[in-house]
Each structure stands twice: as C-alpha cells, then as structure tokens.
Amino acid sequence: MILHGTEIADTYAEAFRMRFTRVIVTARDAAWTATAAQEFTGYATSIIGCDAEAGVESRLSAEESPDGRPACSTLLFGFSAEALGKALANRAGQCLMTCATTSVFDGLPEAEERLPLGKHLRFFGDGFQQSKIVGARRYWRVPVMDGEFLVEDTVGVAKGVAGGNVILEGVTQDAALDAATRAVEAIARLPGVITPFPGGVVRSGSKVGSRYKALRASTNDAYCPSIRGRVARSELHPDASCAYEIVIDGVDEASISAAMRAAALAAAGPGIPRISAGNYGGKLGKFLFHLHEVLR
C-alpha cells in the first residue's frame, strides 16, 4: 500500500489489555491546569519501568469542566486495577494535591469498578477534612494552605488497550521527527487516546528481552540506523536513516485504530519512505492492528 508516496508496510501493531482510569484535573487557570496534568502524568511512559502509563487526553471546555474552571482530562493505564490504584493514589497525592488550586474529579462516573482516591487522600486532612455529596457523587474537602483540595471519593476503572503503535521511518532525522510531530498532533485531536512518551514520540523503541538477564527489554536494534550493518536483520527501509515510534494507549480498540489511522495519514509524505508497526509475532498481545486494515 502506498499513501502520499509513503509505503505502508504489510504488518501490524500488537497491543495488550490494560486497566485504565480517567482523571479530570482543574485549576485556577489553564497554565496551572497544564502544570498539574503534566506532573501527574510525568514519568509514566512505559509500564516496563514506570508504575503506570499516562498522558493528557484532552483539554475540556468550561461546559465540560466539572467545576467550570480550566480542565484537563488525563488517562492512566496499569496492568491491574490494584496496581493502577496504587499509582493513582501516589501520583494524585504527590502531584495534584500539592499543586496550587487544583481539584480532581472522576472521568468515568458510570464505571462499576472503582478505585479509591479521595477516600485515601482525605487522611492528609488530619481530621479536619470534610466530605460533601453533590448530586450522587461524594467529594472530599481537604484543608490545605491555599484553601481546600477538592477531590472525588473514588474514580472509575475500565478495560482499555495499550501498545498500539506506528513506526515512522525517515530519510533524515528532521523529516522523521517532523512527521512524528504531525502524527502526535493528529492523535491529540482524538478522544480516548494518549501518547505517553515524551512529546508523544519514542526514540528508544524496545524489543522483548536482552542479553543481560536483569533487563526485560532492550533497544529495538532492527530499527537502529547506527548499527544497521552489525545486526542480523535490519528492518529499516534502505532510504531511511532514522525511525521514531508513536505508542498509543486507548480506551478501546476503535480508539486505537482511529489514532493509528490519523497518525499514518498525518505522517505519510515526502521524506518518509515507509510507515511500519511494532509487534512480537502476535504471540504476546491480545489485539492486532493491521496497518492496511486501519487505513482501509
């Protein structure tokens, strides 16, 4: 398949089942909201080495915002509800409760499975915390030095999909990074997905395992241009000198498909000889996203 002059490899991305939660963060202004969301979703690129995978899903309008203030919707993914709950409480406690003027709300109110949030964080109030039920939802008001930290009692958790991806191979590093930037911007406009790596782009794509026993993953040598001549089989296009991977986590299969499609459509063009995808031979992941199918 050729798209805007770019070859679309006949391969697939392999993705996994994960649990996710959606946390809505609000603050006095857009800058503080962004700061809070950035801190909350920091150090959350890959479950290989982080407690969660996280990112900003979207900015919400005043009407969508639970309290009418500038708001961000964030998604947090983990392998189990238990692991996710631990990461959530730690991150919210250290990065949201500490951040000036923030409030935290559940973005999955319909979900039956719940994770404690304010239920745990309230104890920081040392007995001065107060609960407040508005509508059918319980919030905690924890007294802090700039007023009150308002946090929802629990947040919903649901089944999501993590590990959707595309690999963009560029003639030059600039061409590849520009294409990756376009792809991430296109994905950012879609609901229900995040790109958890820095700027949404991965330069250190990984393969499973390593020659060093302590490591679970190691560099994806098949796509490293500087060792093209040393590896048994390079996967790089002959005209490419650089590759970037866009990893996508989403709330369901449809959102991953839509994001991969948007990424490929935005990235394809001059300077990008091929768009590929990463997989493990179909043996590890439950979900396979064939590039040709998502672009059909």
Added chain:
Amino acid sequence: MSGWSLTWKGRSPPDGWVDGSPIRPDLLGKAAIADVRAARIRVGAGERRLDDLYDVVPLENTGEDAFLRVDGSARYLGLGRGMERGVLEVIGDGGEHVGAGLRGGEIRVTGSAGEGAGAEMESGLLRIAGSAGAGLGGPVPGKTRGMRGGEIFVGGSAGTEAGLALRRGLIAIAGDAGPLAGHWMRAGTILVGSGKLSQPGLGLRRGTIIALGGAAVPPGYARNGPVHPVWLRLVARRLRGAHFDAMAQRLAQGNAFESWSGDLLSLGRGEILIPA
C-alpha cells in the same frame, strides 16, 4: 412513554384531607386504566375510588418512563410519599408532607407546599416552584432524623426549621427562610438565596449553611475568615433552572465567602458561609 392526568372532578378537591400517598407514578404510571380508576385513596375518615375524585385521562409522549400529572390542593397529605421512580407533576399546591420519604424520581410542584415537604427524603428530586412551610426536609413528627439524600429546590421561601436534623442532601431555597434553618443538622447542604437568616445552624454537627442574604451567626461559631470554596461551583451546576440561575451564577464566580465553623456547642464540624 405514557402516563396519566388526574384532574379533580368538578374542578375542585373534596372536603377533608386527601391521603396523597397512593398518587405515585411508579405505582400508577404504567398501570391499566381500569386499575388506575379502581385504585383506593383515603379521604378524611373514609376511602374512595380514584375515579370518584378525579377524571383519569391518558397522556401520550410524556418522555418519561412513568409519569403522573395531578391537580394540586393544600389539603393533600403525603403526596407521592415513598415514591421510587418516575415523574409526578402537581399542578397547584402539594399540601403537607409532599414527597416525604421520596426514594427516587422527581416531584414537580407548580404551586406551594405546606409543612414537612420532603421530610425524611432518601433520594430523588423535589422541586417546588412556590414556597414551602416549616420543617422542609426535616423528620416526620416523632422522629429525629431528617432528609438522608436527594435534592429539594424551592423557588420561593421556606418556613421555620428548614433542614431540621438534615443528614445528607441539598436543600436550595431561592427566597428567604424562617428562623432556625439547619437546626440540629447532621450533614448536608442548605442554600438560602435571600433574607438575613435568624439563628441558623443551632446545634449543627456537620454540613454547610450558605446564606447568600447574610445571617445572624449564633454565638457557638468561630470565624475562619474569607474562603473561596471550589465545591460551591459543583453546587452551582446542580442549580441551573427556573428561579436559580442568578443564585448559580453567584456560586460559580468563585467569590469570597466569610466562613464560620460551628456549632462549637455541638460537634462543631459544620460551617456557615456568607458572601464576604
């Protein structure tokens, strides 16, 4: 998506008190017309068929799963008592104890309500376009625990002891409220739109009284100073609708409130908020 309209025969209610507790959309809204007409209702010391009192007319396309529209009267007792779902629309006054023990659904009263409206409510929405009498959302006589959940919106004023022994839920009054609002309140929120509250929150253990028209704060309260409670913005979102838009706007703007903690003669974990 259908229901029933119950209009007084002869355009006026009967003499004597009418037990409104069988008038519930969850009981009658989907019943066959013969069953609706044959339903029993107490009037004074006796019992009558529903169609002795009302003209029963089917309604189409009400947009609700279970819907009942009924003529109002100040002589009802316990209209919609214990209702669990559906919509009960009262054209006129709701009488005494309208919506008492409400467990779900919505009651809309286009007129006013007497004493004990929403008493011991557990969930759902009671909307009174006019005013409400004493003991709004309080306990029924002889009991000690008031409303346990749900929301009451009063477009006019409320009588004495609004939110008496309130345990949970929201009571919003667009107008003023009589003395002793939030008396012995356990938790929950009372919002009063205008008029200076007299003796609010006596014996308040937890919960919040928001007095937009000011309040004579009782001696058992300690001043905290100005605060900007974000959670009031959430309350503002619940208030959208008739009579409450201006009030919602005041809460949503993030204005400062004078905060008072109390009643320190009781548990002391409640608060009174007054616009600064």
